[in-house]
Amino acid sequence: MILVTGGTGFIGSHTCVQLIKAGYDVLVIDDLSNSHEDVVNRIKLITGKKIEFIKGNVCDYNLLTDVFRKYKIDSVIHFAGYKAVGESVNKPLIYYKNNIDSTLNLLTVMRNFNVTSFIFSSSATVYAPTGKVPFSELSELGKCSNPYGWTKYMNEEIIQSYCNSNSDFSAVLLRYFNPVGAHESGYLGEDPQGIPNNLMPLICRVSLNIINELTVFGNDYDTEDGTCIRDYIHVMDLANAHILALKYVNGHKGCKAFNIGTGKGTSVLEMIKTFEDVNKLKINYKIGKRRAGDVAKLYADCTKAKKELSFTPVYTLSDMCLHSYNYMKLNYMKGV
Numbered sequence: 001m002i003l004v005t006g007g008t009g010f011i012g013s014h015t016c017v018q019l020i021k022a023g024y025d026v027l028v029i030d031d032l033s034n035s036h037e038d039v040v041n042r043i044k045l046i047t048g049k050k051i052e053f054i055k056g057n058v059c060d061y062n063l064l065t066d067v068f069r070k071y072k073i074d075s076v077i078h079f080a081g082y083k084a085v086g087e088s089v090n091k092p093l094i095y096y097k098n099n100i101d102s103t104l105n106l107l108t109v110m111r112n113f114n115v116t117s118f119i120f121s122s123s124a125t126v127y128a129p130t131g132k133v134p135f136s137e138l139s140e141l142g143k144c145s146n147p148y149g150w151t152k153y154m155n156e157e158i159i160q161s162y163c164n165s166n167s168d169f170s171a172v173l174l175r176y177f178n179p180v181g182a183h184e185s186g187y188l189g190e191d192p193q194g195i196p197n198n199l200m201p202l203i204c205r206v207s208l209n210i211i212n213e214l215t216v217f218g219n220d221y222d223t224e225d226g227t228c229i230r231d232y233i234h235v236m237d238l239a240n241a242h243i244l245a246l247k248y249v250n251g252h253k254g255c256k257a258f259n260i261g262t263g264k265g266t267s268v269l270e271m272i273k274t275f276e277d278v279n280k281l282k283i284n285y286k287i288g289k290r291r292a293g294d295v296a297k298l299y300a301d302c303t304k305a306k307k308e309l310s311f312t313p314v315y316t317l318s319d320m321c322l323h324s325y326n327y328m329k330l331n332y333m334k335g336v
């Protein structure tokens with residue numbers, strides 16, 4: 001059985017679907033702090049299979065111990081964590097405590113029950129923002145601009161140190177670039193609570209008039225159209241990367257990091273234009289000031305994931321825009 005922490009969240013839920021399709025039994029622990037229990041039913045609607053679900057926080061050591069005692073866990077995929085960059089600046093202690101305690105607990109309980117394969121949901125945010133694009137796994141790490149980023153960085157260090165101390169243990173760190181898109185069915189997608197900070201959920205909300213206008217954060221960057229460039233990747237490609245990582249982690253020892261992106265950079269204006277074209281609508285936007293902490297260009301060198309995991313993303317930017325909008329339309333049209 002695969003334990004998926006944070007399995008009702010955006011990336012976790014899509015990964016559960018692909019795990020089930022690949023024949024794995026799935027157990028989810030999630031405290032629902034940024035997701036809904038209905039996701040469990042939606043996963044069943046898509047796959048026809050019910051996952052085991054436990055409502056709880058991974059920082060609860062006794063809960064984890066009970067779970068490992070009750071179920072035969074073969075591998076752990078660890079998504080659970082707080083992820084709002086801005087909020088992490090205002091609530092650093094909560095972010096450090098939650099995001100780091102959870103990993104320490106998991107590793108400790110895994111050690112107690114002799115479970116040795118682990119996949120960690122990391123982020124391109126671990127790369128020092130001063131580096132040159134494309135970012136490879138050998139690019140400089142650290143110099144994070146916010147506590148959220150540091151929690152990813154520190155978790156990577158913790159996992160690496162634990163791997164060094166235990167030669168039976170095997171871990172994969174997946175460094176996601178910018179996850180967007182949704183399941184084609186419209187049952188699963190990105191559903192942040194409160195006002196979103198990320199580009200795609202904001203574009204979706206503007207497209208449905210939930211928010212009046214999008215502000216493009218700066219058009220005076222050193223890029224072709226002046227707006228920032230990111231490496232957007234469809235969440236289903238990302239989910240598939242976890243299935244490949246699971247196969248990899250069970251055949252190798254030690255700790256390895258992989259970039260998971262497309263290797264292709266897209267500007268904010270290109271994203272808006274593609275969204276407008278594929279969904280045949282207009283996005284109301286204005287050009288605003290730069291946002292603190294943004295870098296001009298961030299995209300991945302994906303050579304390593306391609307070579308060692310056989311990872312090749314298949315979804316296009318148009319798919320990302322189409323599926324994100326489809327999810328929003330089906331789930332928010334009633335003005336919820």
Ligand code: UFG
Nearest residue numbers: 123124125177197198199200202215216217228230268294
């Ligand atoms: N943007 C706007 N207007 C908005 C929101 C975003 O112009 O209202 C722009 C940003 O300036 C940036 C791009 O859209 O150029 C993407 O911004 P996001 O906030 O969607 O994503 P980021 O690249 O800032 O951050 C994402 C994840 C982080 C992760 C980071 C790693 O949200 O969790 O990638 O690179 F740490």
